[in-house]
Amino acid sequence: MSCHHGEVEKRLGVCNLCEAICGLELTVEDGHVTSIRGNPDDPLSRGHICPKGVALADVHDDPDRLRRPVERVGSGPDAQWVEISWDEALDRTADGLAAAVNGHGRDALGVYLGNPNVHSLGAQTHGVGMLKTFRTRNKFSAGSVDQVPHQLVAWLLFGHQLLIPIPDIDRTSYFLVFGANPMASNGSLMTVPDFPNRLRELTARGGRMVVLDPRRTETAKVADEHHFIRPATDAVVLLSMVRELFEQGLTCVPSYVEGIESVRLAVADFTPEHAEEVSGVPAHEIRRITRDFATADGAAAYGRVGVSTQGFGSVCQWAIQCLNILSGNFDREGGVLFTEPAVDIVGKRIVGAGHRDVWRSRVRGAPELAGELPVSILREEIETPGEGQIRAVLTVAGNPVLSTPDGRSLGAALGSLDFMAAVDLYVNETTRHADVILPPTTALERDQYDLVFHALAVRNTARFTPAVLDKPEGAMDDWEIFREIALRTAARLDRRKPLAKALRERARLSVSPRAIVTGLLLAGRRTTMRALRANPAGVDLGPLRPTMPARLQTRDRLIHLAPDIVLADLPRLRAATEQRRADELVLIGRRHQRDNNSWMHNSERLTRGRPRHQLLMHPDDLTSRGLTDGSQVRVSSRVGEVVTEVRGTDEMMPGVVSLPHGYGHQVEGVRMDNATKVPGVSINDLTDPERLDMSGNAAFNGTPVAVEPV
Numbered sequence: 001m002s003c004h005h006g007e008v009e010k011r012l013g014v015c016n017l018c019e020a021i022c023g024l025e026l027t028v029e030d031g032h033v034t035s036i037r038g039n040p041d042d043p044l045s046r047g048h049i050c051p052k053g054v055a056l057a058d059v060h061d062d063p064d065r066l067r068r069p070v071e072r073v074g075s076g077p078d079a080q081w082v083e084i085s086w087d088e089a090l091d092r093t094a095d096g097l098a099a100a101v102n103g104h105g106r107d108a109l110g111v112y113l114g115n116p117n118v119h120s121l122g123a124q125t126h127g128v129g130m131l132k133t134f135r136t137r138n139k140f141s142a143g144s145v146d147q148v149p150h151q152l153v154a155w156l157l158f159g160h161q162l163l164i165p166i167p168d169i170d171r172t173s174y175f176l177v178f179g180a181n182p183m184a185s186n187g188s189l190m191t192v193p194d195f196p197n198r199l200r201e202l203t204a205r206g207g208r209m210v211v212l213d214p215r216r217t218e219t220a221k222v223a224d225e226h227h228f229i230r231p232a233t234d235a236v237v238l239l240s241m242v243r244e245l246f247e248q249g250l251t252c253v254p255s256y257v258e259g260i261e262s263v264r265l266a267v268a269d270f271t272p273e274h275a276e277e278v279s280g281v282p283a284h285e286i287r288r289i290t291r292d293f294a295t296a297d298g299a300a301a302y303g304r305v306g307v308s309t310q311g312f313g314s315v316c317q318w319a320i321q322c323l324n325i326l327s328g329n330f331d332r333e334g335g336v337l338f339t340e341p342a343v344d345i346v347g348k349r350i351v352g353a354g355h356r357d358v359w360r361s362r363v364r365g366a367p368e369l370a371g372e373l374p375v376s377i378l379r380e381e382i383e384t385p386g387e388g389q390i391r392a393v394l395t396v397a398g399n400p401v402l403s404t405p406d407g408r409s410l411g412a413a414l415g416s417l418d419f420m421a422a423v424d425l426y427v428n429e430t431t432r433h434a435d436v437i438l439p440p441t442t443a444l445e446r447d448q449y450d451l452v453f454h455a456l457a458v459r460n461t462a463r464f465t466p467a468v469l470d471k472p473e474g475a476m477d478d479w480e481i482f483r484e485i486a487l488r489t490a491a492r493l494d495r496r497k498p499l500a501k502a503l504r505e506r507a508r509l510s511v512s513p514r515a516i517v518t519g520l521l522l523a524g525r526r527t528t529m530r531a532l533r534a535n536p537a538g539v540d541l542g543p544l545r546p547t548m549p550a551r552l553q554t555r556d557r558l559i560h561l562a563p564d565i566v567l568a569d570l571p572r573l574r575a576a577t578e579q580r581r582a583d584e585l586v587l588i589g590r591r592h593q594r595d596n597n598s599w600m601h602n603s604e605r606l607t608r609g610r611p612r613h614q615l616l617m618h619p620d621d622l623t624s625r626g627l628t629d630g631s632q633v634r635v636s637s638r639v640g641e642v643v644t645e646v647r648g649t650d651e652m653m654p655g656v657v658s659l660p661h662g663y664g665h666q667v668e669g670v671r672m673d674n675a676t677k678v679p680g681v682s683i684n685d686l687t688d689p690e691r692l693d694m695s696g697n698a699a700f701n702g703t704p705v706a707v708e709p710v
């Protein structure tokens, strides 16, 4: 596929930045990407592209991006980064990780996987394999600051953590949205590229979208109805809606669902009047929305990051599925349905079904979920002495200093480690603490098949994308780095694995991602690698369709709708509701279309224009605190304080303020030169690692704060 001098070629690619997995058409001149547009022939994304996709090559061309492994010499602001060879970098990494394990046991090694791992085929096929060879219990990922409540509820109700009901957006007539902003995000745990057009189609066929959110988001602005809801009170509103289904005789439940009476009793005291008092959503609106939802010709309830990242995220996700199931909208066209992907990561157990509380964290006793501990506890596991203390950390494509609660303190803890290595493209707020950074090829230089997002998409499609650009001489793909770290670390351990097992691991880690996908497609029998190579835009496998009860992964093929551990969380919800102070100011996050969590801030074209880092606040709240629009304010929480600019807007519900997440790049010694010019503070210098959902997810939303003039 080499590109000869002077050649202009069109190549098909895929955007790896968000869950929408848009198909791209790239113009490549002399080996450089000169333009990117959406691929109209892609059966899922249909030509859609957002500003981030247009800027995708900015990462590849970024002069600040690491192209060779580097070693840190010195520390703090005086740190120097010196290029070293791959062999040296991999050996140093293996030495450091193995030393921690040999000296202090396997749990002395902590691993953090950032969000981009799920967007890389090599990380999916080989990152997990690497983790297995480490056998540490101290595994963390961005999942616990994002979506683990969905996974917990999917495992409890449907028998697999990734068997998540997907709104049938192309046929629904009523889309009920809690705490999600697909106009900015193009969906999450609902891969829905081209959401704006799909919404237009929904409206054109007479459908409605109803949004509950503490901010009048981009999605709320185009909804048929938007209702302000006080942050972190969604659970109470959702439970009152479930109650209303029973009260109004609107239930219609399939035979494979049991535990309905337990649900009815559990929600009996969550009246709409109580919900109004707590959330600000009028009781009569709760009753009407519930009736409209249940009587629509195909309705889908959906809640995303706004409801997942709060203290009762799992209760919210459970209640949302109760609404879908009890109203007869589960496994129904126009309601919510399961996908049937070409690579069935669920049915074929390519991803494990899930488990919870098989072990607990050492310091706080937090239960694991599907093999991971909440990242909110990472800092205490590094700082608290004793057996099992984390001494060495490996991060992969993550920036938890900006993206997890009390990130500033986590950064200080990372600085105290015996050893840290990072697989990453950048020196950033987190990786600057590493001793070694190993940069993989960029997404444009690697093959891609979306193992996870096809399984969460609003339509069944499949697409294999060969690398768009040649791999430069002396570069390594992420999967090759994982293989080498795993094998070299294993070879240095005092407690070696039996030879046969070690050879099996070596063989498994040496198969390329492309070969693995070829095999998985064969096993799935819905399409083949040959067909995908012949149709690089993607193969359409049709709309979602009813699959129940055969698709259930529970042992008895029943849905047990009233899981004990969810019901056991309701007393905590009642107590939290009672303790709530009505005059308290609370903080929520937000996402912008031109940001991708904590990255893409090094792209000039994505960061120029009107600043968008400000603290948003309702004008009445400004006035009552004697603040003026555009002034500097001090925002403080239990954990810390930041100083930033405030902007008055009636987009915000009174009593609620918002900061975007992923900002706050002003750290000395960071090589992301442009990013450090992006103004703004980190919301996670305010969020609190003590506030967790029962799933272990960080409860970002609803953080109590005070705002005062500087």
Ligand code: SF4
Binding pocket: 015, 016, 017, 018, 019, 020, 021, 022, 048, 049, 050, 051, 052, 053, 054, 185, 186, 193
């Ligand atoms: S919506 Fe934007 S960021 Fe997401 S996959 Fe599509 S082009 Fe990429």
